[in-house]
Amino acid sequence: MRHDHGPGRTWPATGILAAVSAVALVAAACGSGSGSKSSSGAMTSAPPPQSSSSTTAPSLSVNSFDISFAAMAQLKPATAAGKGLVGVILPDTTSSTRYVDFDAPYLTKALQMAGYSASQFKIDNAQGVDATELALAQADIAQGASVLIFDPIDSTVGAQVQSYAQSHGVKVISYDRATFTGTNTYYVSFDNVQVGKLIGQGFVDCVTSWGVQTPKVFTLNGGQDTDPNAVSFAQGYNSVIWGSNTTPLPANTTNSKGWTLVGDKVTPGWVNATGATIFTQQFTAHPEINATVEANDGLANAVVTVLKNKGVGPKKIPTTGQDATIQGMQNVLQGYQCGSVYKPIYLEAQAAIALATLLRAGMTPPTSLVNATTSPPSGVSGSTQPATLLTPVWVNEKNMADTVIKDKFIDATALCQAVGAAVCTSAGITG
DSSP states (O other), X not given: OOTTSSSOOOOXXXXXXXXXXXXXXXXXOOOOSSSOBOTTSOBOOOOOOOOOOSSOOOOOOTTSOOTTOGGGGGGHHHHHHOOSEEEEEEOOSXXXXXXXXXXXXXXXXXXXXXXXXXXXXXXXXXXTOHHHHHHHHHHHHHTTEEEEEEOOSSHHHHHHHHHHHHHTTOEEEEESSOBOOSSSEEEEEEOHHHHHHHHHHHHHHHHHHTTOOSOEEEEEEOOTTTOHHHHHHHHHHHHHHTSOOOSSOOTTOBXXXXXXXXXXXXXXGGOHHHHHXXXXXXXXXXXXXXXXXXXXXXXXXXXXXXXXXXXXXXXXXXXXXXXXXHHHHHHHHTTSOOOEEEOOHHHHHHHHHHHHHHHHTTOOOOTTTSOEEEOOOTTXXXXXXXXXXXXXXXXXXXXXXXXXXXXXXXXXXXXXXXXXXHHHHHTTOOO
C-alpha cells in the first residue's frame, strides 16, 4: 500500500520487531473520528496541544476536505501569518505511480489553494534512495523550511530526517507512514486498521454473495517483514474474519461460521511475483482452497492470474485488495475480486497541507483535524504521536461509478476498454 503499501520498504529481513529496537517508523494507524483512538485501537485522549500563536486556527476537521479543494481557502490568513518554506519529500516513483500521478499534483494544488506562492514551497522525490531523502530534507532546512512533509522510505532515513529536523527546530509531518520518534512529529494517513476491516467485511460479504460453500481460506498478507502498516491491515481483516488480532494466524484456525484457515503467509517486501509463487505452492498443496484474502490489489491480481491459468472462472474463489488500482477495478468488474479499499489521496494531501500551514504559523491544530494518535505495534519501541487519520472506502461494482470514477482516480475510458462496454454499462460506468 503500497498505493503505497507495496514494495519499497527496506526493513531488515529479520522482521519488524527486531528491526526497530531503537527506532520505529511506519506503523499502522487506527481510529478515525474525534480523537479518541490510537493505532492499537485503544481509547486515548486527544493529542496534547502544540505551540500556538495568538491567531486562532480555522475550524477545519478531517471531514472538511473534498475533491473541490475549497476548504483550503480558509487557510490563507494562516499562510500569510506563517514563516518559512514548506518542504515536501515523496519517497519514490517505482513502488507506486500514485506519487507522480496524484500526490505531487494534489499537494501542489492544496498549497496553491491555501495561498502559497511558488517560492514558499518545494516538492521533491527521493527516487527510493535513503541518502537522497535525507539530503533533500537537509537542503530544504538550509533553504529556510520551518515544516517538512515527508513520506519515509524506511525506518533508518525516517529517524534521520526527524532527528535532523528537530535539531533545527523544524516540525515534521510523516506522510502516509508514521514516524515514532521525536517531539516534533505528526502523522497524516488513512486509518490502516480500518482498511483491513473493510477488506475483511468485503471478504465475508463476498463469500456469501458468491455462494462459497464451507470456506477453506488462504490469506496472502503484505510485506510484514518490511512494512508495519501491513501488520495493521492484517489485524483489521483477521479481527473481522477470525475474531483475532494475531498475524499471521496458524493454519486450521476456525471461526464461529465454521470456516477454516488453510494457510496464512506473508509476502516479503510486497513483491507480487513472490506472492504468486507462494499462492501457487499453497494451491497445489491444498486444492481445497476456495476463498482467499489478499492485502492489496497487486497480490490479488497475482492470485487471480494463477486461478485463471488453472481454469477457475469468475465468482468462484474470492480475492480482496486495496489501492483501487485499474487492474483491481478490472478484476472486480470481471468477477474475480470482491472489491478494493479506496483511499482518496486528495483528502490526504489537503489534510497534510492544512496541518503544515497551521504549524508553520505557530497555531494550535484543532482536535477535529488532529483527531487521533498513533502508537507503535506491540513489541516495537517508539512513542505515541499525534495523528490525522482519514476514512477509507470499500469499492465494488455497486459504488465504483460514484467513487473512483467520479473522482477521476480511475480513467473510465481505459477501464471500459479493458473490460468491455457492456460490463461498464452494467456497473453504471460510461467510458
